[in-house]
Amino acid sequence: MNTDTKTKGHERLMALSEASAGEAPIRWPDSLDDGGLCFAPDLMSLAGTADFDGMDDAAQRRLALFEAANFFSLNIHGEAHVIDGITARLNEPRFAAHRGYLRHFLEEEVRHSAMFTTFCRRFVGKIYAERSLAMSDDSGPEGDLLFFARIAVFEEIVDTFNRAMARDRTLAPIVREIHRRHHVDEARHLAFGRNFLKEIVTARAPDWTADDRRAVADKLARFADQSWRLLFNPDVYADAGFDDVFALRRRAMASKASQERRDWALRGCRRLLSRLDLDAPVVS
Numbered sequence: 133m134n135t136d137t138k139t140k141g142h143e144r145l146m147a148l149s150e151a152s153a154g155e156a157p158i159r160w161p162d163s164l165d166d167g168g169l170c171f172a173p174d175l176m177s178l179a180g181t182a183d184f185d186g187m188d189d190a191a192q193r194r195l196a197l198f199e200a201a202n203f204f205s206l207n208i209h210g211e212a213h214v215i216d217g218i219t220a221r222l223n224e225p226r227f228a229a230h231r232g233y234l235r236h237f238l239e240e241e242v243r244h245s246a247m248f249t250t251f252c253r254r255f256v257g258k259i260y261a262e263r264s265l266a267m268s269d270d271s272g273p274e275g276d277l278l279f280f281a282r283i284a285v286f287e288e289i290v291d292t293f294n295r296a297m298a299r300d301r302t303l304a305p306i307v308r309e310i311h312r313r314h315h316v317d318e319a320r321h322l323a324f325g326r327n328f329l330k331e332i333v334t335a336r337a338p339d340w341t342a343d344d345r346r347a348v349a350d351k352l353a354r355f356a357d358q359s360w361r362l363l364f365n366p367d368v369y370a371d372a373g374f375d376d377v378f379a380l381r382r383r384a385m386a387s388k389a390s391q392e393r394r395d396w397a398l399r400g401c402r403r404l405l406s407r408l409d410l411d412a413p414v415v416s
Contacts, residue, residue: 168304170200180389195372204248205260284325288400349410
């Protein structure tokens with residue numbers, strides 16, 4: 133990418149971010165009593181299992197609420213890592229050309245976190261605890277690449293769900309609106325991340341051995357798989373009234389329906405990592 137094209141791309145992303153920041157605040161309902169669901173039935177972690185089919189409508193609606201809270205909690209924790217990692221890098225000289233957009237990136241992540249936190253606190257009364265979602269545990273020459281690639285992998289997964297649920301008319305309006313708003317901003321983050329990662333990979337490539345590249349690809353593949361597994365939260369199942377929640381989790385993850393959803397959810401990751409020549413079998 134030449135300098136003029138890069139500059140114009142950044143200016144366009146910043147202009148879109150500024151426009152999005154001016155959107156009217158969310159109007160929060162007092163309760164979720166409009167009949168809409170909080171999570172798409174076919175995307176819930178138990179969907180397609182005998183356990184799910186054995187639940188009555190009220191139980192499925194209750195599960196959907198906790199699945200939504202878990203999904204939004206994952207975003208809260210992921211965005212906390214993003215905020216910390218970008219803040220630590222923002223004033224480093226190597227990020228000077230990207231600093232303007234990264235500031236918008238940070239502002240949007242803070243706004244998203246507040247939106248997800250409001251939903252969880254208002255309608256569920258809690259945020260689910262974090263379960264191993266480290267994005268920035270590497271120093272050395274691959275640290276920046278792994279950090280921004282993990283952001284992109286996580287956002288690709290999240291945005292796949294955002295896009296599907298933003299247009300699902302069976303969901304409560306507030307839930308659709310949260311997914312819509314998040315998708316609008318994440319689309320810009322993903323556009324930035326794809327181009328920025330290409331720059332990093334191109335710069336690192338002359339010094340890489342095949343083993344170096346394979347090691348990075350393996351770490352990213354494991355992170356994608358870890359991110360998927362976090363959607364199956366035993367605490368959600370306990371809140372929904374299930375017993376033996378760890379056995380339930382194992383059954384759900386092993387189901388054919390879950391494997392099909394996994395392929396769907398990780399599709400964007402496969403494309404991203406393939407374009408960077410960093411794909412690995414775990415996400416194939």
